[in-house]
Amino acid sequence: MKATDLALNRLxxxxxxxxxxAHLLEMAFTPQLQNHLGTMHAAAQFALAEFGAAVxxxxxxxxxxxxKYRKPATGDLLAHGAPDENxxxxxxxxxxxxxRCSAVIxxxxxxxxxxxxxxxxxxxxxxxxxxxxx
Numbered sequence: 001m002k003a004t005d006l007a008l009n010r011l012x013x014x015x016x017x018x019x020x021x022a023h024l025l026e027m028a029f030t031p032q033l034q035n036h037l038g039t040m041h042a043a044a045q046f047a048l049a050e051f052g053a054a055v056x057x058x059x060x061x062x063x064x065x066x067x068k069y070r071k072p073a074t075g076d077l078l079a080h081g082a083p084d085e086n087x088x089x090x091x092x093x094x095x096x097x098x099x100r101c102s103a104v105i106x107x108x109x110x111x112x113x114x115x116x117x118x119x120x121x122x123x124x125x126x127x128x129x130x131x132x133x134x
């Protein structure tokens with residue numbers, strides 16, 4: 001399942017980035033997503049930042065998050081994400097050896113001008129989906 005398949009994300013208008021883009025997802029700045037200050041609501045930004053990437057037949061759940069809101073978001077947001085170095089180096093081997101692992105994904109939300117509005121560190125628990133019982 002892709003992040004854009006989730007009902008909440010569809011409701012918020014989260015879409016995949018165009019092919020070849022440096023970012024992964026986009027969310028338009030709409031009146032429905034504005035807070036009382038006229039900027040992007042923090043909950044909408046968090047929803048955009050909480051995405052997973054497919055790594056084969058696995059399931060993943062968020063175990064913890066560190067979020068820092070940097071600047072008020074007043075325009076469309078673009079989600080950039082990448083695993084930290086330890087996750088990049090060990091994820092597939094750990095998953096193959098143990099059937100489960102932890103992953104740290106670093107996420108930045110930026111507006112179209114490149115202004116950083118949110119930086120987050122998502123700690124994910126990932127487990128292989130067991131084969132169906134016969």
